[in-house]
Amino acid sequence: MNKLYSFLGLIQKAGKLSSGDDTVELDIKKNMVKLLIISEDASENTKKKFEHMASSRKINFVFFGNKYDLGAAIGKSPRSILAIKDSGFAKAFTDKASNIINGGECIVKG
Known part of the structure; x- marks a missing residue:
């Protein structure tokens, strides 16, 4: 699980990650999103x-x-x-994430 959080930090540093409701919603509308990550809480x-936005645009989500933890992984607030x-x-x-599914920690949908 820690590897996934570290990987998110790497993606953030590469400039290929957006976060927060408004920014992500805008990116979805611009068809820029390849995978949506929704916190369990x-x-x-x-x-x-x-979930509806992702499903209607055929974007995979988890x-x-x-x-x-998601905020901390990318150096931001929650x-x-x-x-x-x-x-x-x-x-x-x-x-x-597929390697973790067996433990029930991550479910990929789309």
Whole structure:
């Protein structure tokens, strides 16, 4: 699990990650998002909103981690929503997350 958080930090440094409701929503509307990460402790409204946006635009999404750890991983305040904007990074994150699914910590949908 720590490897996934470290990987998010790497993606942030590469400039291929956006975070926060407004920024991510804008990136979704611009068709820039390859993978959406929704924190497991996001509000039900936030989960429904972004799950619907991702589903309607055929964007894969995952429920992963909590907003405090996600924010810390990218050097920011707590974040409920992250968006990976590079298909290579999105695939790599999904592949890494798939190894954790057996433990029930990450579920990839899309």
